[in-house]
Amino acid sequence: MRTFTYSFFSRLILKFGNIPVTILLSLYLGYFVVKLDKNLLFLLPIVITLLLIYFLNKHYLILFQNLPYRIQADDDKMICDKFMFSKKVHTVFFNDIESLTGGIFSGRTYGLMKVFDKRNNITIAFYHRISNAKLLETLILSRISKELYDSVLKQMQANK
Template sequence: METHTYSFFIKILYRYGNLFITFLMILNLIPLVIYVDKNAYLIIPIIITLLIIYFTNKFYFLLYKTFPFKIISDEEKLTCTDFMFRSKEVIIYYKDMKSISGGIFEGRLSGIMKVCDGRTNICISFSHRIKNTTKLIATILSKVDKKIYDEKIESLQKISSKLRKK
């Protein structure tokens, strides 16, 4: 049984990063709105700033729903706890996993990875910054259904062969 958690700084970043970014964008937005009547071209940075605020908060709200800050992996399941706005426990059995995607599962060295349960239709996501990432990824790949494993290995081999050709 292995417990995977995030460092204090990463927890703060994933929990409250959008508040900081939104605050900075609003500070940027105030002078733009004040002077928009003197210069109509300021509408463009206002729209861009509003889009940044929107997409940042949309991303963080998606994380809040699917991002556990503690994952316990054992021989048959992942137990996920410490979600942002809920105190529930999500259990995903390796045999019930219907998909794994993102991050290393898609051939990238970093990024958010997603694991979906086919029985309950619940998905969880985790970052490459979780402690013992390689053990967690290796456990998932070694325990997931052979069909899903073969699909991921095949796609990773295609990506690596494209990189070698370049």
């Protein structure tokens, strides 16, 4: 069984990185709201800042639900545990994987990669910063169904 984990610094950024950014954006938002009575042009930065806060925290919630800090994989399954602030453990069998999206699976060299297990209705996400990410990607691609492999390969080649 192979184990894939994130470094301490990566776990720290993934777990708490949104907090200082949200605080900083909130300070800017407060400044723009105070200046709004002097000039309505500050309405545009308010909207942009609110959108940034929304999308940042939406992405954080996706990570909170789907990103394990440790993935153990063998020939037929992945055991995912150590989720953010949770002790849940998910076992994903390679033959139950219905879709692979994001990151290398979408033809990009970076980004959040998602594995969807249709039987258990589970989505597992991981970044390329996980230890031995290429080995994990290769293991997943070599164990999925032939039809899914062909569709992912087409998507990877189309987006290059």
